[in-house]
Amino acid sequence: MNAASPMAGNTDLVTMTIFVDGKPIPGTYQMAQMRVDKQVNRIPSAKITFFDGGASSEGFPISESANLIPGKEVEITAGYHGVETSIFKGIIVKHGIRVEDGGKSYLVISCYSKAIKMTQGRKSGYLGKTDSDIFQTLINGAGLNAAVTATTAAHDGIIRYYATDWDFLVCRAEINGQIVIADDTSVSVCKPQLDAAPDLLIGYGDAIKQFDGEIDASTQLASVTCSAWDFTEQALETGTSTEPSVNAQGNLSGVALSGVLDLPAFQLQSTAPLPATQLGAWADAQLLKSRLARLRGNVTFRGNAMPLPGKMIELAGLGARFNGTAFVSSVSHTIENGDWVTEVGFGLSPQWFVEERNDISAPPASGRTPGVPGLQIGKVRQIDQDPDGQTRVLVDVPVIGMEGNGIWARLASGYATRNGGIFFVPEIGDEVILGFLNDDPGFPIVLGSLYSGMQTPPYTADAPNTHKAIVTKAQIKISMDDVKKKLQIETPGGHIITMNDEDQTITIVDSNRNKMKFSSGGLELQSVADISIKANGAINMEAGNGIILKSDTDLNMQAINVNAKALSTFTAQGLASAELSASGQVTVRGAMVMIN
Known part of the structure; x- marks a missing residue:
């Protein structure tokens, strides 16, 4: 089918009708100007100005x-001539009056497509597993009809953080190489149909009133590589772009233009663990945006309702560089003083939607107060007597000021639970790193403490990273040696417990040099003075290879009854003398008793 020219037919008498709730407005209303704007990834709008x-x-x-x-x-x-086509449907959102110098006054009515509902109110939540399912839900949730092309990439679950339906929809659609088009009571999400037939033929010398177009080599990428960190493999995962098929406009391809700057592959990166399929889709989307930005511009012609965002038009009479099928990214209609002019924007911005808007994410501190960017340094002033009883510490923030009242900051911990956890509180004067909840300067959290040339650590790092330790201000230490595989606990008074895999020992030494040593040779006890063993019950001693009791002086045993029994031979010997006596009877009995 051949595309029609906007000059076809009788176009010498412009007519238009404005319907409100289905009824034409009174003929007594004099319109000064009407403008309709429609654009890819934007909400359609109309502004009507009345005298x-x-x-x-x-x-x-x-x-x-x-x-x-x-x-x-x-x-x-x-x-x-009364043959009219709808160019806008929506609702009145703004109603204003304007008075100009000279006595002219106007009523200005601003209208938007019903998709404007999707731009109101930020929300958060855990959403579905495919983007297209999410798109369908968001659009239908606003009471609009959805025409969504299915996406194939599955997710464990997409998290949406404090964004409007519209902003979230467009951001996710772009990542999938799709565009969003709102019109009347519907929203469509699809890939650009760049091989579609043009709806309109616009030629220089025929229909074109104004034309402004350019070829921009700086937007043309040779290829795109996306990288993300794969923590399961501890390596970068990558995805690369595939050259897209684009509309046939001009005679300078994107590939050829990318050679002007002759840059290496364009890099996109994320620390999120994105799979290769998502990285590839991201790379393809970036390269498609690049190619659609190759030729950009605007063409103005006699008013016509046929061109729509996402459709194609044919440009002619503009030379080999610009002739061909152009992708329509925006359409504007202006009716004023009995004249109707349509302006079509062709090509697409090389920037992402989120780059063109600075309000997609909520402002720092939710706009309650100017936010604190990034992390900040703090100095601990006080660690006790939190006025709210919330286990906070009082810190000074140098960039805020050191002379004020300071800020009470919560303490982050590796493990914190009721009546348990890891309990370490920084010392007064310590330098700490602060994060701020929601970037709000009133809600700091101590994330950790910092060493420096003045706040030196108890050990010096070496290449093998030998030492790990916990050392308190009073020099109570728990130290670990990864080379010797040694764990040691010690107090400043000299009490030491050492577990050493290198020599296979466990040693306990007190400050008096009393020592207990466990080794492959057994258990050794050393005392600088006496050893006392007491038990409220019995003491049982058993050995598989003999028991030796030895003293340089006396060996005394005392009990109510003493029983000594040998399963074989019983020997009692005194080198100088031996005595066996009793206050009562002494019995010596055996099969044979020999007294020398």
């Missing part, structure tokens, strides 16, 4: 009527 009010009338009768108040549904049709 209204005046110093002599002492009022604004159109404004004061019930016809054009916010909430009313509006449709605008335009055409020639």
Whole structure:
């Protein structure tokens, strides 16, 4: 099918109708100007300006009527000689009046597609497993019809953080190489149909009133590589782009133009563990944006309702560089003084939606106060008597000031639970690193402490990273030696417990040099003085290879009864003398008793 020219037919008489809630507005309303704007990834809008009010009338009768108040549904049709086509449907959102120097006064009505509902209110949540399912849910949730092309990449679950439906929708669609088009009561999400037939033929010398176009080699990438950290493999995962098929406009391809700057592959990166399939889709989306930015511009012609965002038009008479099928990214209609002009924007911005907008993410501290960027340094002033009883410490923040009252900061811990956890509190004067909840300067958290040339560590790091330790201000130490595989606990008074894998020993030494040693040779006890063993019950001693009791002086045993029994031979010997006596009877009995 051959594309039609906007000059076809009788276009000498522009007619238009504005419907409010399905009914034409009164013919007495005089319109000064009407403009409709539609754009890829944007909400369609219309602004209608009426002549209204005046110093002599002492009022604004159109404004004061019930016809054009916010909430009313509006449709605008335009055409020639009464043959009109709808160019906008939406609702009135803004109603204002304007008075200019010289006595002119106006009523200004701003309308938006019903998709404007998707731009209101930030939300957070855990969403579905495919982007297309999420798109469908978001669009239908706003009471709109959805036309969504399925996406294939599955996720464990997409997390949405404090963003509007519209911003989240467009951001996720772009990552999938898709565009979002809102129109009347529907929203479509799809990949650009760059091989579609053009709807309109616009030629220089025929229909073109104005043209402004450019070829931009700086936007053209040779290729795209996306990288992400794969923690399961402890390595970078990568995805690379595939050259897309694009519309046939001009005679300088994106590949050829990328050679102008002759740059290496364009790099996108994330520390999130994105799989290769998602990285590849991301790379493809970036390269597609690049190619659609190769040729960009605007063309203005006689008013026509046919061009729509996401469709194609044919440009002619502009030379080999610009002739061909152009991708329509925006359409504007302006009717003023009986004339209707349509302006089409072709090509697509090389920037991501999130780069073009600075309000997609909420402002720091949710806008309650100017936020604190990044991490900050703090100095501990006080560690006790938290006025709220929340186990906080008082810190000074140098960039805020050291002379004020300071800020009470919560303490982060590797493990914190009721009546348990890891309990370490920094010392007064310590330098600490602070993070701020929601970037709010009133809610700091101590994330950790910092060493420096003044705050030196108890050990010096070496290449093998030998030493790990916990050392308190009073020099109570728990130290670990990864080379010797040794764990040692010691107090400043000299009490030491050492577990050493290198010599296979466990040693306990007190400050008096008393020592207990466990080794492959057994258990050794050494005392600088006496050893006392007491038990409220019995003491049992058993050995598999003999028991030796030895003293340089006396060996005394005392009990109510003493029983000594040998399973074989019993020997009692004194080198100087031996005595066996009793206050009562002494019995010596055996099969044979020999007394020398």
